[in-house]
Amino acid sequence: MKFRFSFNTSQRNGIISLILIIVVLGFFFRRIKNKTFQQKEFLITSTEKQVQKFIDSLKKVELAKENKPKIFPFNPNFITDYRAYTLGISTEEYERLKEFRNQDQWINSVEDFQKVTKISDSLLAEISPYFKFPEWVEKQNQIAKTSNQSTQRKLTKVEKSDLNEATIEDLQEIKGIGEVLSKRIVRYRSQIGGFLDDIQLKDIYGLKYETRNAITEKFTVKNSKPFEKIDLNTAKVVDLVEVYYIDYELARRIINYRITREKITSFEELAEIQGFPYDKMDRLKLYLKI
Numbered sequence: 452m453k454f455r456f457s458f459n460t461s462q463r464n465g466i467i468s469l470i471l472i473i474v475v476l477g478f479f480f481r482r483i484k485n486k487t488f489q490q491k492e493f494l495i496t497s498t499e500k501q502v503q504k505f506i507d508s509l510k511k512v513e514l515a516k517e518n519k520p521k522i523f524p525f526n527p528n529f530i531t532d533y534r535a536y537t538l539g540i541s542t543e544e545y546e547r548l549k550e551f552r553n554q555d556q557w558i559n560s561v562e563d564f565q566k567v568t569k570i571s572d573s574l575l576a577e578i579s580p581y582f583k584f585p586e587w588v589e590k591q592n593q594i595a596k597t598s599n600q601s602t603q604r605k606l607t608k609v610e611k612s613d614l615n616e617a618t619i620e621d622l623q624e625i626k627g628i629g630e631v632l633s634k635r636i637v638r639y640r641s642q643i644g645g646f647l648d649d650i651q652l653k654d655i656y657g658l659k660y661e662t663r664n665a666i667t668e669k670f671t672v673k674n675s676k677p678f679e680k681i682d683l684n685t686a687k688v689v690d691l692v693e694v695y696y697i698d699y700e701l702a703r704r705i706i707n708y709r710i711t712r713e714k715i716t717s718f719e720e721l722a723e724i725q726g727f728p729y730d731k732m733d734r735l736k737l738y739l740k741i
Contacts, residue, residue, distance in 0.1 A: 524583040544568040613673040627662035680740040
């Protein structure tokens, strides 16, 4: 009653509104606080689950290692199907080994085992340290390894054969070169009038980097045909077209460029000429000079 008569109607309404606003805000902030707490609790629970999952996976790995049968040295020629299973060798891989052995053939090295069974590199690395071959096989492998190392000694230029005299048959002795590539090399050599340098092997279509290196380990250019380099600042169109890499149109552009600039001062300038084979510059320098 005191409250009712002490304030007028507008004042009482204002006070009631203020109380209602305080109650609503208190309820609202409490809900936000509860929701935030639930989110934090969810995040903590989720993180704990992930950590526990990681710990469980580590335990499984350790348990698998403990339960894995211990491997003792063995001869891979006498693996049983059960032994193959315990080693992680698949049925298909074991069948390949079995078929190979049924032909009265023997595994004499780690490389032979993978070649026959086609097992993965990772599994081979895991089980190959336990391979045990007869003593005479070990000695034979050691002799072969030593012999192979001695044959891998790089030949000097004097010891190498002349690339310009290599026949189709000679080239086919190089690993990676068959009849098609060997004929292509000889044909190209004839088209350019003989190699001036080993780098011209880059122009042979289909000749891979590794195969090119294999060629130059045994062959190199020794007796190349004498060729006087053409001076770009005095050459005529007919002179430039003598170079295998330059056709008439390119020769004309080179001459026009020289006339415009009055003089060519470096090979780098030639990149400005339309259609100039700048990627073949190392070969062009065998024929051109400034």
